[in-house]
Amino acid sequence: MIEHSPKPPEALMRAIARDLRPVKPSPQPLRLALRMAPVALLVSSVILLAIGPRHDSALLGPVLTWGASAAQFALAIALVWIAAHEGMPAGRLPVRIVYFAAIAASLVVVFVALLTFSISPASEPLLRVPPWINEKLRTSPWIMGFGCGVGSTIAGGLLVLLFSRIFRNSLAARPTVAGALYGAGAGLAINAGWRVACPVSTPWHSLGAHGAAIVATVILGALIGRFLGNRRLHMGDALSWPR
Amino acid sequence: MSEGDQELRGLMVRYQGGSLEAFQEIYARLAPSVRRYLSHLANNSEIADDLLQETFFQMHRSRAAYNRAYAVRPWVFGLARNVFLMNRRAARQWAKLHESREELPELAVLPEADRLGSRDEIRRCIADLPPVQAEALLLRHEWGFSFEEIAGMVGITAAAARARASRGMADLRVALNNLQSAQAARSGSHGANKPADLSPARESVVRKLLKRARA
Numbered sequence A: 001m002i003e004h005s006p007k008p009p010e011a012l013m014r015a016i017a018r019d020l021r022p023v024k025p026s027p028q029p030l031r032l033a034l035r036m037a038p039v040a041l042l043v044s045s046v047i048l049l050a051i052g053p054r055h056d057s058a059l060l061g062p063v064l065t066w067g068a069s070a071a072q073f074a075l076a077i078a079l080v081w082i083a084a085h086e087g088m089p090a091g092r093l094p095v096r097i098v099y100f101a102a103i104a105a106s107l108v109v110v111f112v113a114l115l116t117f118s119i120s121p122a123s124e125p126l127l128r129v130p131p132w133i134n135e136k137l138r139t140s141p142w143i144m145g146f147g148c149g150v151g152s153t154i155a156g157g158l159l160v161l162l163f164s165r166i167f168r169n170s171l172a173a174r175p176t177v178a179g180a181l182y183g184a185g186a187g188l189a190i191n192a193g194w195r196v197a198c199p200v201s202t203p204w205h206s207l208g209a210h211g212a213a214i215v216a217t218v219i220l221g222a223l224i225g226r227f228l229g230n231r232r233l234h235m236g237d238a239l240s241w242p243r
Numbered sequence B: 001m002s003e004g005d006q007e008l009r010g011l012m013v014r015y016q017g018g019s020l021e022a023f024q025e026i027y028a029r030l031a032p033s034v035r036r037y038l039s040h041l042a043n044n045s046e047i048a049d050d051l052l053q054e055t056f057f058q059m060h061r062s063r064a065a066y067n068r069a070y071a072v073r074p075w076v077f078g079l080a081r082n083v084f085l086m087n088r089r090a091a092r093q094w095a096k097l098h099e100s101r102e103e104l105p106e107l108a109v110l111p112e113a114d115r116l117g118s119r120d121e122i123r124r125c126i127a128d129l130p131p132v133q134a135e136a137l138l139l140r141h142e143w144g145f146s147f148e149e150i151a152g153m154v155g156i157t158a159a160a161a162r163a164r165a166s167r168g169m170a171d172l173r174v175a176l177n178n179l180q181s182a183q184a185a186r187s188g189s190h191g192a193n194k195p196a197d198l199s200p201a202r203e204s205v206v207r208k209l210l211k212r213a214r215a
Helices: A010-018 A029-051 A057-086 A095-119 A133-138 A140-168 A175-197 A203-239 B001-018 B020-042 B045-061 B074-097 B113-118 B121-126 B132-139 B147-154 B158-189 B199-215
Strands: none
Touching: A010 A133, A029 A057, A029 A140, A029 A175, A057 A095, A057 A175, A095 A175, A095 A203, A133 A140, A133 A175, A133 B074, A140 A175, A140 A203, A203 B074, A203 B158, B001 B020, B001 B074, B001 B199, B020 B045, B020 B132, B045 B074, B074 B147, B121 B132, B132 B147, B132 B158, B147 B158
16 A cells, blocks of 8 residues: 555656646636637538528428528537536536436427428429439439438538547547437538528438438447546556555 | 635635646645545555545536535545546446456455454444445544535435435444454453553554544
8 A cells, every 4th residue: 555645656657757748728617618619610511501401492492491500500509518518527517417418409300390391291202413313312212311320420520520520638528428429410501501402301311311310420429438437447557556 | 605615715726827836735634534534445555545545636627617605625625525426437347348357356345455464343244234325424533524515425315315324323333232242252361461452552442443433
């Protein structure tokens, strides 16, 4: 057992003296989350810039087209904010808020998908592409589902990687939960842009393809969070603290 | 913000700027109380020693995560709690993987080997409390954190932190009263035998806690 003097033990001092470069204090959770918003907005808008807004946006109206996406995007930033809090040793939010945000995010996605379908039940993948591609997509709707699922998973995955880089020094007690939260934020942010561009509004497509992409980013975030947490946990092992 | 807290914040900023002396000062000020907290969480002083070093190592690795807007003590205590929870989780997983190896210890239930002789009634009573209540009670009354700070460390609401601490205090009061009644009955049955197992220092601790419990 070490002597309980207020002087740091040798091994710890050596480890600390090895790396004493000045560091820049990280911003508070809200500022951190807001800092990520422009990048998330850019990545989620790529598909919209590439193929333009859906053909039935006039029928849906600005509230359901842009308003619903803005709400999803705001919720995505809120999830990242909660993840940032989760990584703060003395700033954790009550578990109830974490569960509430996760449930709210799921409900918003399902509600917006069903509402969109009820107002404009578009099942024809009408894109601004050559007619033969539209014809192919019409006869094989799974291609559209696959494209949306894989495309939004890749875009969401990029955001998850960016978020995990920013959160790499997070001190979360539950790194898997923190990772899942920013993964959900990334997935939701991408879906906010993707749903404005995607011309298909059938529930199986919206929830099966777009929803699956959100689930995939949640899993990816959780896995990365877990990996980073485990790596942090075993960092001290090599130092073999003296007793 | 207290003067001590302001000084600690200043030290953290200097430490983030690369000052080894500032780290040593932070360690000197916080290590003893953080170690006691870890000792309570792990219920084992050797593990607490390791976790203490792990806590300060993690603090160093993630020193950039500190922002001057936060009070330092709750931040470091919260970090110590995270380090304890992560190590316990890892130990449990490891234990699950190697269930057949009987020599593997369950960290959370290991007795404090070097303290067996001096474990007093208060500690026993606190140890008998539900862990979440005992933790809230100690964070509040032993280390003087506000309910908001406890809430941030534990991940609950301030109202829940208050409820846990007061429930813990009520249970402690009952346990201490029972213990005193038992002691009185014992001393009565042994004639004029004074309960001599209480040293003056321990007696003072018992009195203080009883006073708080009765308040």
